[in-house]
Amino acid sequence: MALLRESAHCLLLVTSSRLSDRLSSSRRRAEPAKRWVRVALAALATVGAIDTGSITLKRWGWLGALTCPGGAEGCDKVLNSAWGTLFGQPLSLFGFLAYLAVVLMALLPLVLRGDLRTRLGALSWWGLLLTSTGMAVFSLLLMGVMVLKIQAFCFFCVLSALLSVALLVLSLIGGDWGDRGQLLFRTILVALVVGLVGLGWAAAVDRPEVVTARGVPPAVLSASTPETLALAEHLTSSGAVMYSAYWCPHCHEQKELFGKEATAKLKVIECAPDGRNSQKALCDSKGVEGFPTWEINGKLDAGVKPLAKLAELSGYRG
Numbered sequence: 037m038a039l040l041r042e043s044a045h046c047l048l049l050v051t052s053s054r055l056s057d058r059l060s061s062s063r064r065r066a067e068p069a070k071r072w073v074r075v076a077l078a079a080l081a082t083v084g085a086i087d088t089g090s091i092t093l094k095r096w097g098w099l100g101a102l103t104c105p106g107g108a109e110g111c112d113k114v115l116n117s118a119w120g121t122l123f124g125q126p127l128s129l130f131g132f133l134a135y136l137a138v139v140l141m142a143l144l145p146l147v148l149r150g151d152l153r154t155r156l157g158a159l160s161w162w163g164l165l166l167t168s169t170g171m172a173v174f175s176l177l178l179m180g181v182m183v184l185k186i187q188a189f190c191f192f193c194v195l196s197a198l199l200s201v202a203l204l205v206l207s208l209i210g211g212d213w214g215d216r217g218q219l220l221f222r223t224i225l226v227a228l229v230v231g232l233v234g235l236g237w238a239a240a241v242d243r244p245e246v247v248t249a250r251g252v253p254p255a256v257l258s259a260s261t262p263e264t265l266a267l268a269e270h271l272t273s274s275g276a277v278m279y280s281a282y283w284c285p286h287c288h289e290q291k292e293l294f295g296k297e298a299t300a301k302l303k304v305i306e307c308a309p310d311g312r313n314s315q316k317a318l319c320d321s322k323g324v325e326g327f328p329t330w331e332i333n334g335k336l337d338a339g340v341k342p343l344a345k346l347a348e349l350s351g352y353r354g
Contacts, residue, residue, distance in 0.1 A: 073210030074142045077164060077203060081138035084199040087192055088135060091115060091128035094326070102325070105191045112326050114190035116284055118241045119181050131196060134171050138164060138203060161211035162222075168203035169223050170230040175200040177234040185242065251312040253282040253291075260295030263354070267343060268298035270352045277331040279319055281308040284327040290340045 093099035095115065104111035114120065120127055141164050145157040175197035182193060213219045260268075280287040291299040306312060307319035307327065322331065326338040332349045347354070 070210050071146065073206055074146055077142040077206050077210070078139050080199050080202055080206070081135045081142065084135035084196055084203075085132055085139065087195055087199070088128040088131035091192055092126050092132055095120075095126040095128065102192075104325070106189050110188040111190045111192060112281070113188040113283060114182055114186050114193055116286055116327070117186050118285070119178065119186070119238060122237075131171075134167060135199075137167060138171075141167070158212070161207065164203070165207040165211055165219075166222060166226050168200065168207045169226045171200040172197075172204045173227045173230045174234050177231065177238065181238055251282055251308070251310050251314075253280070253311075254288055256288070256291045256294075256296040256299045258292045258295045260297035260299075264294045264298040264343065265301065266354045267347055267352055268294055268301040270354065271332075271346065271350055272301055272303050274332075274350050276303065276333075276346075276350055278302055278304045279307050279322070279324045279327065279329040279331065280304050281327045282306060282311040283308060286340050287328045290328045293340075293343055 090099060090102060094102055102111070115126075115128070122130060141160040145153055145160050148156060178193060179197050182188065182190060211219075278287075278290070280290075291302075291304075294302065305318060306314050307316055307324055308314060309316045322336065324336065328340065329336055329338045330341060330346070330349070331337075332346070333351075337349065341349075346352075
């Protein structure tokens, strides 16, 4: 009887070992098959990181004007809108960080070895799925804002949305989702949380139009000082020009630095085609692609400039 029990125990151990070997072998075969998914995820996320990183650097003033397919005016209108900033930073910065996280989660399990690779591999698929779900939902929300509220087209924004959806699809394909119920629950939960938070944020920053009429920029409210008046007069007398668009919040910010009276002395060119006294043809001939853009001593310089910087560029010594 004891011999029979011992034989059964040995048989159970051998069967268990063979089953374990088969499962391990199956996982080893499955991992190379999914390698292409990880590589594709990393490649698409890299494109997204370049896309959002370029926008961020431009908004920080570290990069010159970007060529936007479909028209620079639409891109500038979308990126400079109230929805283009979060916590005082360009919204594209947070997109860049999300794409960077996807790159790391996709590639790390390919370069690691041993048990760490196995454990991280399973966790990374969940991370990729939930991150890409949040990115896709938020990107689609931004597409709705772009179409319904801003009413402009931005190629970079559409590209980011398409990349986010593609990352979600690839994450669903690549993961080993044994428990479909858990997969559905977590995905829907993340989508609902991101969607609700995103809708709340979009509604919170939805400010009413500050322009007094169609094509007319908002009024400058700050008062000028003798120093800003003198600088404005110098800029105009030296031939400096500010290329602007009536809907551009950064253009208004630049004018507020000068104040109401000094702004009236500046030479401001309206570039929006539907703006009052529009000189879009002149703006196009100058190659203006972002607002505000200053032309000082024959050179174009985009972005809001501190008054001290404008004085330096124009050679003002007042």
